[in-house]
Amino acid sequence: MKPAKIGLAFVFILAFAAVRTPGTYGGSAQSSSGDVSAQQLIVIESAFKLKAGGQIDFDAGTMTLAGQSSHMGQFTGEGSFDAATWTFTGTLVDGSGVGSNVSMTLVEQTPGEFAVTMRFLGSLSHSNLVSGIGVGTLHMDHDFMFTVEVEGTLQKCLAKYCLG
Numbered sequence: 001m002k003p004a005k006i007g008l009a010f011v012f013i014l015a016f017a018a019v020r021t022p023g024t025y026g027g028s029a030q031s032s033s034g035d036v037s038a039q040q041l042i043v044i045e046s047a048f049k050l051k052a053g054g055q056i057d058f059d060a061g062t063m064t065l066a067g068q069s070s071h072m073g074q075f076t077g078e079g080s081f082d083a084a085t086w087t088f089t090g091t092l093v094d095g096s097g098v099g100s101n102v103s104m105t106l107v108e109q110t111p112g113e114f115a116v117t118m119r120f121l122g123s124l125s126h127s128n129l130v131s132g133i134g135v136g137t138l139h140m141d142h143d144f145m146f147t148v149e150v151e152g153t154l155q156k157c158l159a160k161y162c163l164g
Contacts, residue, residue, distance in 0.1 A: 044156045056081050056144040063088045100130050114138040118150045129157040
């Protein structure tokens with residue numbers, strides 16, 4: 001085999017091993033019966049961006065939004081809004097129907113402008129668990145309609161059974 005072909009084969013083997021190696025957060029997967037299998041959890045950490053628009057209904061205690069995210073594509077979201085703590089708790093659902101549980105806390109900076117902390121608390125799919133945190137800014141008008149932009153980091157677990 002020529003040196004160039006040997007080098008190419010070596011690079012391919014290294015790349016394949018890197019894809020198959022569990023991430024920093026690796027560990028044994030656990031089945032629904034409680035048995036630990038030999039399968040390793042693979043956790044991928046990546047940056048995300050989210051842009052959305054929506055409205056808060058203070059009378060009903062709800063918040064709805066729709067937008068685009070680098071990890072979900074187009075999504076819609078709805079959930080409860082606690083006016084005492086300025087916290088949204090709900091679900092964002094992508095176009096294929098897969099959802100992520102989220103919370104978003106707002107802290108007013110100036111009238112109509114809020115600092116946002118968004119936490120992804122898990123996915124609605126056992127084989128694709130997402131957690132993470134992002135920060136950004138929300139701009140709200142007098143009708144409680146808003147736009148929000150958030151950037152952060154996600155950890156995505158890829159295994160048959162993620163994190164128990």
